[in-house]
Each structure stands twice: as C-alpha cells, then as structure tokens.
Amino acid sequence: MxxxxxxxxxxxxxxxxxxxxxxxxxxxxxxxxxxxxxxxxxxxxxxxxxxxxxxxxxxxxxxxxxxxxxxxxxxxxxxxxxxxxxxxxxxxxxxxxxxxxxxxxxxxxxxxxxxxxxxxxTVVLVKEQxxxxxxxxxxxxxxxxxxxxxxxxxxxxxxxxxxxxxxVQCLERHPHNVELAISAAHCLHTVTEDNSELLCSMSTAALGALENVLLSSQPSMAHTLLRTLAAGTLWNMKGSLPAARQAQALSAVVATLSKCLDLDSGTLVLELRQAEEDRHRNAPAAPDAGDQAAGEPAVTEMDEEEEAPQQKRNGKAVNIDNDFSDLLPRGKEELREATALLTAQQTSLEIIVNMCCSDDPSDDEWEEESSSDESDMCPDSLCDGVSNLMSPLCLSAEVHGALINHSIPEKVLKKTEFPRPQATDVCHQDPSWRGLIKKMQRVQSRALTCFHSILSSMDAESLGGAAALQGAAQHLSTLVFGAAEIPKDEEFLEAVISAMRSLLQMIAFKNIPQCMTPQQLMSLSEAATRCDVVSVRVNAVAILGITGSTLAKEKGTAETLQMIGNALLQVATRDADLVVNGEALDALLDVFADGDEAEKAAQNIQLLPALKAFHPVFKAKIRKEGKGKYNPQQLCVLDNIKVTRATSSTESIHLSKVIE
Missing domain, CATH: 1.25.10.10 (Leucine-rich Repeat Variant)
Known part of the structure; x- marks a missing residue:
C-alpha cells in the first residue's frame, strides 16, 4: 500500500x-x-x-x-x-x-x-483471496x-x-483462514483459564467448535498449533464438561499433545529454512514493502531481543514471552510455520504441567515462576519436609493412565535435549530467523520443568523403574556436565537443576545408586553459587543434601562427605539469602544426622563449632530481615530448622524458636 x-x-x-x-x-x-x-x-x-x-x-x-x-x-x-x-x-x-x-x-x-x-x-471475487x-x-x-x-x-x-x-465464530473459520483461527484459539486458551464465571456459561457450540478443530487433519505446523491450543482450552473447560464426555475429551487432549511432541523440531526447522531459500531462489523478485499489510510491521532483530515485560495472566503475575512472531510480515510463510511448531510444542509442555498440578491456582508453576526467585518452593516446598514425592500422588487415575498410554514422560524427556546444532546454525545465518534459537531453547527449558512436574506426580514404577530413572539421571547429568563448562543461561539452569533435584530425590527414596560424581557435585555447587536466581541455589544445595545423605549410609565416604559439608557450610554462612541459608542448614542436618562416616567427616571439618558460631548470626539475621523480606511460607521453613550435632552425643543447637 x-x-x-x-x-x-x-x-x-x-x-x-x-x-x-x-x-x-x-x-x-x-x-x-x-x-x-x-x-x-x-x-x-x-x-x-x-x-x-x-x-x-x-x-x-x-x-x-x-x-x-x-x-x-x-x-x-x-x-x-x-x-x-x-x-x-x-x-x-x-x-x-x-x-x-x-x-x-x-x-x-x-x-x-x-x-x-x-x-x-462480504463478497470475495477471487477464490484464493x-x-x-x-x-x-x-x-x-x-x-x-x-x-x-x-x-x-x-x-x-x-x-x-x-x-x-x-x-468461537472466528475459530470456526479454521478450514480456510487458519491465521484468524489461531488468534481465536490463543484468546480462548487465555480466557478459559481459571475463569469460573465463563466456564459456567460455556455453550455446546463452543465445545463443538473445539472438537471440530481437534478432529481436523491438516498437516501444517499452523494447524498443529491450532489443535494444541484447542486441546489446552478443552483442558481448561474440563470441569464444565458433561460427565459422559470427560473421558473422551481427556483422550483427545492427550493424543493431540502427544502428536505435537512427536514432531522433530530440529529436522523441520532445517527443512523449512531450506524451503524458504529454494522459494527465494526461484522467485523473480523479492516482495517490497508494498506487499506487506498496513497493520503488519516488520520485526527488527532488536525487537526480538528486548527483555520480556512482566504482565499478568487473568490478574496473576507471570512473565509473558516477548514473542513478536505474530507481527511477522506476510511473505515469511516458512518462518511462520517454524514459529508455529515451536509455539505448539512449548504450549503442549505447559498444558502437561497444568495436568500434573492440582486445581489450586497457586500451584500452577507457570504462574509461580513469574517474578519470585523462590518459585521452586512449589511443589518441592521445604515446609513439606521430604516433598510431594512422599505424599499421595495428585494425578487422577484417568489422567495418569492417559499420560502413560501416550508415552508422555518419555516424549517430554526427549524434548529436554539441546537444540540440534545444525538447526541453530542455519537460524544464525538469517537475522529474521535468529529469534527461533531462543524459542528452541525455551522449549528445552519448558520440557525440563515439565519433566520435574511429572516426577512430582508419578511414582517410580510408572516412569519405568530403576533402569529408566538411572537413564534419566544420566541424561540430565550430561545436559549439565556434557560441555567444558556448566551452561550459564539462568532459565535453563533453573529448569534442569529443579528436574535433577526431583529425580535424585526419587532415586534416593528408592535406594537406587546415584550417578553424580563428587567432582560433578562440587562443580554444580560452584556454578549455582554464582547464579543470581535464588531457586537455582536452593535446588543445588538440596542436591548436595540428597547425595550426601545417600553417601552417609555407605562405607569409605567420609572424604566426600567432608567436601559436601564444607560446601554446605559455605552456603549456610555466606549466601545473602535467608532461604538459601536455611536450605543449606537443613541439608547439613540430613547429611550428618547419623552414621560412622558422617560422624568422622563432621569431626574433621569441625562442624559443631562452626554451627555454634553461626547460630547467633543466623538468629539475628532472621530477626532483622525475616518478617520484612520473606513470605510466611519461607518463615515457616526457617522457623522449623534444627541444626543438630552430627555426633553420638545428645548436645544440639535448636533454631526452632528463633522467630518470636
């Protein structure tokens, strides 16, 4: 124009x-x-x-x-x-x-x-128009x-x-206008989340439209995204569905998510990028700005790299991906397809997280991870003691069965792999495709958080038993320790350490041999110490505690326990955050609670004198900072910490009454 x-x-x-x-x-x-x-x-x-x-x-x-x-x-x-x-x-x-x-x-x-x-x-004169x-x-x-x-x-x-x-009328245009239908599906997915007023008045027409979308079979990535969003909306509506249709709806939702996760994004990104190059090579001339719709601005590289603003979803704080892919100019069909694929897979993983969590909105990890560095306190809250792994599983038999029947845990774990290097390389070569690299990395991080949720809601047998858990632990260790240095990306680090903590907790509870070496433990602890995200430091400390507790039961482990004890003492006494201090003290109690090897290690590192010296400092820090800076749940954690001397004597230091 x-x-x-x-x-x-x-x-x-x-x-x-x-x-x-x-x-x-x-x-x-x-x-x-x-x-x-x-x-x-x-x-x-x-x-x-x-x-x-x-x-x-x-x-x-x-x-x-x-x-x-x-x-x-x-x-x-x-x-x-x-x-x-x-x-x-x-x-x-x-x-x-x-x-x-x-x-x-x-x-x-x-x-x-x-x-x-x-x-x-409105009359359309040209059929394709x-x-x-x-x-x-x-x-x-x-x-x-x-x-x-x-x-x-x-x-x-x-x-x-x-x-x-x-x-819904806009959604029903999907047979010939998938772009409009996707916008409508995004909108429906948003407005049906935790919206009881709307769900009470849900029409049969809306349900029918969603089912028609799920039954569609177009192979494009845009239609894959459309079906994924429809599945998420149907899940949001589950409470308002007739009882006779709930089982059918659940099956359709999980089948849709499963098919989406089956797609190999690395291969498809490569194919789509090649298709774009072939199209440009065969085209007589590149389109100019006049071919772009007036309302569709071209997105610059700077736009793609801006920091995401904090927004709210249905009034609750959440980080919204600053994704400008919907503003791409027309003429970028292959890039739109690649973006739709990655958005669909990210959305699928988020829906599975919601399926694994309870119906209480406060338990929704995607809401909780927004602005609070302590987001990982749910579902592995310290107030719960050993975590939800020891409590009754929150999944219904129907949801559990559907996820297992469609091999969702295995498919989610597969998505935790790093993006294929060839795919990231071709995206680097074109400024308009570079934004996909961040989206591929985000799919990996979402998959790690999703796997964490699966671990927190299923038992070991459902996940394949000891061999499968050890394989998963080895895979996560490879993600963290496979390169020369531990990755520094905070989103990835937060997600992978959270998943690793839950997995090691389950392995320890089942008395399955751990797979992390002492050197890996120390490097993980050091990397976490340098990270600004509190939950990364909390989970790294918890991993030290879980591994140390396991080693304390074995012979000849005193030297490794000394390393772990020194690392935990450093965190307990030097970290600036009280929650991290508390987690480290709690981990020390677990590691040095019992056993000859633990007693020997505690004596060698002078654990009791160190804790005695730290006791008044920690008490003063809680009184000075606690009530103004930390929420009631975190204060509950700190209030219940007891640092006990890891020897055969009965002398102990109790910190349970330091908050008045």
Missing amino acids: NAVKEADLEEEELGEESCPAAELLEKLQSPSADVREFGCASISRVVQQSQTIPGFLQRDAVRRLGPMLLDSSLAVRETATGALRNLSACGGQEVCEDMVKHDVMTPLTALLRECCAGFES KNPVEDVANEAVHLLWNLCESSSQALSQFNKAGLLDVV
Whole structure:
C-alpha cells in the first residue's frame, strides 16, 4: 500500500531518537481515509520501539485510536486495530490496563460483532483471496487476547459482553483462514483459564467448535498449533464438561499433545529454512514493502531481543514471552510455520504441567515462576519436609493412565535435549530467523520443568523403574556436565537443576545408586553459587543434601562427605539469602544426622563449632530481615530448622524458636 511506503520513508526521515506521536495522531483526524490509514500504519510501526510508547500515551493515543476501529474505511479499521494490537503487545501489562481504563473494549466489542456479521455477507471475487473482514477480525481478536491476558478488568468485560460466541465464530473459520483461527484459539486458551464465571456459561457450540478443530487433519505446523491450543482450552473447560464426555475429551487432549511432541523440531526447522531459500531462489523478485499489510510491521532483530515485560495472566503475575512472531510480515510463510511448531510444542509442555498440578491456582508453576526467585518452593516446598514425592500422588487415575498410554514422560524427556546444532546454525545465518534459537531453547527449558512436574506426580514404577530413572539421571547429568563448562543461561539452569533435584530425590527414596560424581557435585555447587536466581541455589544445595545423605549410609565416604559439608557450610554462612541459608542448614542436618562416616567427616571439618558460631548470626539475621523480606511460607521453613550435632552425643543447637 502507498500509505505503508510513505510511513517507511517518514520513519527514516525522523530518525531513531524522535517520537512523532503528535504529528501521527493528528493525521487520525483527517477527512481523507488514505491519510488516516497512513497515520495508523505509521503508529503501528513506531510503537514497536518501546521507548516511543510513553509519548503516544501522554497524547491520549488510545482514546484517539479507539474511534478508528469503527471507521467507515475497512483499511483504516484494520490498521487502527493493528496499531492498538502492537501497542498492547509491545507495551506490557501497564499499557494494556491503561487501554482498558480508556474504554478500548467498547469499540473493540462493537468491531468484533460487526466482523462476525460480515464473514458471510462480504463478497470475495477471487477464490484464493481472503475475506478483508477476516483480516480486520484477526487484528481485533489478537488485541482482545493481549488485553485479556494482561488485565483482569478486560477479562471481566469479556465475560459481561458475552464475547465467547464471537471468538468461537472466528475459530470456526479454521478450514480456510487458519491465521484468524489461531488468534481465536490463543484468546480462548487465555480466557478459559481459571475463569469460573465463563466456564459456567460455556455453550455446546463452543465445545463443538473445539472438537471440530481437534478432529481436523491438516498437516501444517499452523494447524498443529491450532489443535494444541484447542486441546489446552478443552483442558481448561474440563470441569464444565458433561460427565459422559470427560473421558473422551481427556483422550483427545492427550493424543493431540502427544502428536505435537512427536514432531522433530530440529529436522523441520532445517527443512523449512531450506524451503524458504529454494522459494527465494526461484522467485523473480523479492516482495517490497508494498506487499506487506498496513497493520503488519516488520520485526527488527532488536525487537526480538528486548527483555520480556512482566504482565499478568487473568490478574496473576507471570512473565509473558516477548514473542513478536505474530507481527511477522506476510511473505515469511516458512518462518511462520517454524514459529508455529515451536509455539505448539512449548504450549503442549505447559498444558502437561497444568495436568500434573492440582486445581489450586497457586500451584500452577507457570504462574509461580513469574517474578519470585523462590518459585521452586512449589511443589518441592521445604515446609513439606521430604516433598510431594512422599505424599499421595495428585494425578487422577484417568489422567495418569492417559499420560502413560501416550508415552508422555518419555516424549517430554526427549524434548529436554539441546537444540540440534545444525538447526541453530542455519537460524544464525538469517537475522529474521535468529529469534527461533531462543524459542528452541525455551522449549528445552519448558520440557525440563515439565519433566520435574511429572516426577512430582508419578511414582517410580510408572516412569519405568530403576533402569529408566538411572537413564534419566544420566541424561540430565550430561545436559549439565556434557560441555567444558556448566551452561550459564539462568532459565535453563533453573529448569534442569529443579528436574535433577526431583529425580535424585526419587532415586534416593528408592535406594537406587546415584550417578553424580563428587567432582560433578562440587562443580554444580560452584556454578549455582554464582547464579543470581535464588531457586537455582536452593535446588543445588538440596542436591548436595540428597547425595550426601545417600553417601552417609555407605562405607569409605567420609572424604566426600567432608567436601559436601564444607560446601554446605559455605552456603549456610555466606549466601545473602535467608532461604538459601536455611536450605543449606537443613541439608547439613540430613547429611550428618547419623552414621560412622558422617560422624568422622563432621569431626574433621569441625562442624559443631562452626554451627555454634553461626547460630547467633543466623538468629539475628532472621530477626532483622525475616518478617520484612520473606513470605510466611519461607518463615515457616526457617522457623522449623534444627541444626543438630552430627555426633553420638545428645548436645544440639535448636533454631526452632528463633522467630518470636
């Protein structure tokens, strides 16, 4: 479009440092539809640079763009909705809440209803051509999804306005417009999570639409993502399904997730990248900016690497992936397919985590890992003593059976492997594909956290017994120790150490031989000490405790126990975080509680004098920092720690009453 070309030229003239908010917003008042479209398209591009967003908000951009959603020109509607969509995607939670506060939901609701009414009435002259009303609807549904994911007020208005049926209508366009259907499926997956008000009024039409999507058989990665999102929505709706249909729905959900995880993302990324090169080689000329839809800005490499803003999902804090893949320009079909595949696999893993957790929203690991470094306290909370592995398993027999029958644990473990080097190499070669590397790494991290959840909700026999657990432990050890240095990526490190802790705990409980060498233990402890994420340090300390407790039962292990004891003492006395101190003290109690080897090691490292000296320091630290800095659960942990002398005498130091 001419408006898009002009917007590109204007951006170049303005330069990176200026914010043309006033001038562009002024164009929205023009009597010319072309000028209004130009203004909206320009805003759509400029707000991708997050530093420009305050300038637009200060000039009341939301109120001025809102009426454009119902403009007499269809092109203006599309570009205006695209501008608001980009503003919501790039601005984060605060911007989304500000948009809702400025009543963007009223024109958005009216626009969505008009779009759905126009799906069948709009004449499309060329069979392959998309209905232009559907393009507007796609922008609108995506904006609605962003708002509902970040604002509880938007979700409340979604419920009151009865927008479920409208979004379902968009989902039903999937046979010929998968892009619109995916936006609708993302929206449904978001709004059905922990939304009892909506689920109570769930229509049979919505259920039927989801089942039709699950029964579709198109092989594209876009349709794989669509089916995965439909499966997640159906799982969210499980409580509102008729009893007679629950077993069938569960089977369909798990089968869909299983097929998604079966796909080899490394091979498919390579094939798609090659397909793009072949297409470009055979094409007469590359498309110019005019072939790009006005509402679809090209994403720069800088956009892909921006830090993810903290947002809320249904009013709860959560880190939202700053994924701009939905803003990719048209003409990137292969990249869209690759992105859809990785998004589908990440979503599948997240759904399995939800299936393994209880129905209490506070137990949802994807919510808990948001802003709190202590996220791994659930499900392996220190307050629970030995962890949920010792408590009744939380999976129902039906869910447990479905996951086992579809070999979900094995498929999840397979996804914990590092991305294939050949796939990451070809992505490095093209700036527009580089964002996929982070997505491949995120799938691995999600798989590790998912495996952790599986370990916490299934017994050893269900997971294949001793041989399978030892194999899994060896695999996790290879991930951590396979390279010359332990990986420093915090997301990976947090996920792999969490999974390793749960697995070693299960192995120890079953008296299965451990697989980590003392040297590996020490290197893991050292790497964790340098990590800023508290849960990484907590889990590394727990691993030392689990392994030390096992070794204390064996002969000739005093020297290794000394290494472990010294490492734990260092953490207990020097780490800046009280929770880590407490975990280290708790681990010392476990390691040196009993046994000749433990007693010998404790004497050699002068454990009791060290603990006596640390006792008043720890007590003062809790009194000074505890109540202001730590939550009740963490204080419960610290309150119940007892550091006991690891000798045959009865002398002990009790820290159970240090919090008054």
